[in-house]
Amino acid sequence: MSTALTPFLILAIPFGFYHLYVFLLRLLRPRLPYPPGPRGYPLIGNLFNEASKNVEQHEWARYLKMGKEYNSDVLHINVLGDHTLILNSAKTANELYWRKDRVSIPIDLSTSNFLRKLAPAEYSPLSIPDIEHAELESHVRNFAGSTILRVVYGMSTQEELNDYVQLAHLAAESLNATMNHGSASFKRKANTWAPMVSNLINAPWKRVKSSMVNGTALPCFATNNLEKFNLVSSFDMKNNNLDQGMEEVIKNCSGAAYFGGTDTTLSLIMSSILVLSRHPEVLEKAHEELDRVIGTSRLPQLQDRDKLPYLQAFIKEVERMYPVTPLAVAHRVISDDICNGYFIPKGTTVVPNVGAILHSEELYQDPFKFNPDRFLQNDKTSKLLSPDPEIVAFGFGRRICSGRHFALDSAWSLIACLLATCDFTGPSEDAQKISRKPDPVLDYFDGLIVHPKPYKCRIVPRSIAALNLMKAGYENQMM
Ligand code: HEM
Numbered sequence: 001m002s003t004a005l006t007p008f009l010i011l012a013i014p015f016g017f018y019h020l021y022v023f024l025l026r027l028l029r030p031r032l033p034y035p036p037g038p039r040g041y042p043l044i045g046n047l048f049n050e051a052s053k054n055v056e057q058h059e060w061a062r063y064l065k066m067g068k069e070y071n072s073d074v075l076h077i078n079v080l081g082d083h084t085l086i087l088n089s090a091k092t093a094n095e096l097y098w099r100k101d102r103v104s105i106p107i108d109l110s111t112s113n114f115l116r117k118l119a120p121a122e123y124s125p126l127s128i129p130d131i132e133h134a135e136l137e138s139h140v141r142n143f144a145g146s147t148i149l150r151v152v153y154g155m156s157t158q159e160e161l162n163d164y165v166q167l168a169h170l171a172a173e174s175l176n177a178t179m180n181h182g183s184a185s186f187k188r189k190a191n192t193w194a195p196m197v198s199n200l201i202n203a204p205w206k207r208v209k210s211s212m213v214n215g216t217a218l219p220c221f222a223t224n225n226l227e228k229f230n231l232v233s234s235f236d237m238k239n240n241n242l243d244q245g246m247e248e249v250i251k252n253c254s255g256a257a258y259f260g261g262t263d264t265t266l267s268l269i270m271s272s273i274l275v276l277s278r279h280p281e282v283l284e285k286a287h288e289e290l291d292r293v294i295g296t297s298r299l300p301q302l303q304d305r306d307k308l309p310y311l312q313a314f315i316k317e318v319e320r321m322y323p324v325t326p327l328a329v330a331h332r333v334i335s336d337d338i339c340n341g342y343f344i345p346k347g348t349t350v351v352p353n354v355g356a357i358l359h360s361e362e363l364y365q366d367p368f369k370f371n372p373d374r375f376l377q378n379d380k381t382s383k384l385l386s387p388d389p390e391i392v393a394f395g396f397g398r399r400i401c402s403g404r405h406f407a408l409d410s411a412w413s414l415i416a417c418l419l420a421t422c423d424f425t426g427p428s429e430d431a432q433k434i435s436r437k438p439d440p441v442l443d444y445f446d447g448l449i450v451h452p453k454p455y456k457c458r459i460v461p462r463s464i465a466a467l468n469l470m471k472a473g474y475e476n477q478m479m
Pocket of ligand 1: 257260261265325328329394395399401404406
């Protein structure tokens with residue numbers, strides 16, 4: 001064989017095999033059924049089923065029920081030729097998502113700020129009122145947003161942090177209301193929120209560039225990357241068109257972190273506080289562990305995390321029971337495929353039902369019961385541990401949440417410090433709200449990122465020493 005032909009064959013053989021695979025897939029297509037799902041009508045498919053769905057029921061819970069009805073982890077819905085694949089199992093979601101696709105953290109600063117804002121002026125536990133949902137949420141949102149804004153854009157003054165946290169909040173609210181994949185008026189609503197999201201990305205970017213030009217920028221994700229790709233010397237605030245492509249990439253990555261990180265972390269922390277105020281038995285165990293391991297004279301730090309297994313288990317159980325993104329983020333199949341023996345046409349929207357996976361009876365015993373112990377090894381019974389919810393709570397495959405470690409670090413830091421210094425109870429006037437445990441459907445709003453419905457609770461410093469720790473934050477503490 002001529003050696004001139006060899007490189008050609010090296011390219012041609014895999015190319016040929018690929019086309020043979022696609023050809024066989026098409027050939028097999030008529031024999032492979034779509035995955036199970038509600039029966040549809042010709043042309044319109046499941047339009048009526050989807051239009052008449054119970055809006056009171058959360059999407060993830062509806063698909064969990066549907067999975068049981070059809071005895072399948074993979075479900076198919078077709079609305080006017082738009083195919084959607086719902087994945088109620090982590091194994092399939094992982095398989096498909098892998099196949100198909102697409103500085104030092106100043107947490108201590110934000111945690112200290114949060115504790116100071118929450119600290120009452122004096123230690124007088126009986127006179128501390130309930131904290132209203134809006135007030136608590138605003139403190140937590142500021143914590144989550146300002147941590148990210150500092151890391152991504154180097155923002156540090158309270159005034160600008162407040163402005164940009166508010167901007168992210170407005171954009172997240174509108175996106176959350178429309179992003180549910182089943183939302184029929186999605187395109188119309190998208191036109192309304194598009195300028196808000198664009199402002200969210202452009203405004204802090206302009207600010208970081210001008211602070212670099214003035215020499216006042218703090219080192220952060222944006223400055224590090226602009227320097228790494230030698231983009232700083234080409235800055236011209238009026239016409240920054242040199243290597244705009246890479247700058248656009250860094251700008252969008254920064255915007256994605258700022259946008260994707262605030263509301264999600266907020267939800268995880270708000271759920272954690274809700275649970276602590278309604279489950280005294282969980283609070284007691286967490287307090288006991290913190291007092292035994294850390295003592296009461298300092299705040300816990302990230303380095304302590306491995307020594308506090310109950311606290312870890314508590315956060316995992318919050319992630320499981322009250323998933324922040326119960327339908328993760330939908331992806332689109334880029335070519336015809338086969339999944340579990342079913343035909344999946346190109347263009348199908350794939351929805352991994354994280355909420356269903358995390359409430360599956362096969363994976364978690366008594367899945368609607370809040371029980372951090374399911375993640376703790378018990379030497380006496382040597383029972384099998386439940387699967388770690390973090391395997392699915394942040395999405396799947398190559399596009400898995402890139403901020404997951406950051407989110408878990410910042411949420412851990414805040415929850416650990418709050419627990420170390422405070423007691424939590426339900427609202428003082430309503431004993432019923434203390435005994436009723438938060439339900440992941442009834443007590444939550446539905447959406448892309450879910451949040452607990454407004455609740456009240458009492459957060460009271462555990463002692464005078466604890467109040468002093470809240471006021472001092474990490475200031476006098478060796479890090
Ligand atoms: C509890 C907190 C969080 C949850 C539950 C969460 C969840 C998710 C999920 C489900 C996805 C989609 C993954 C997929 O497509 O399969 C995602 C993507 C993403 N998240 Fe998070 N997230 C959280 C916090 C954060 C934080 C704090 C940041 C940034 C600091 C962040 C940045 C991102 C980015 C940039 C993406 C897009 C990744 C890509 O498309 O390649 N997230 N997140």
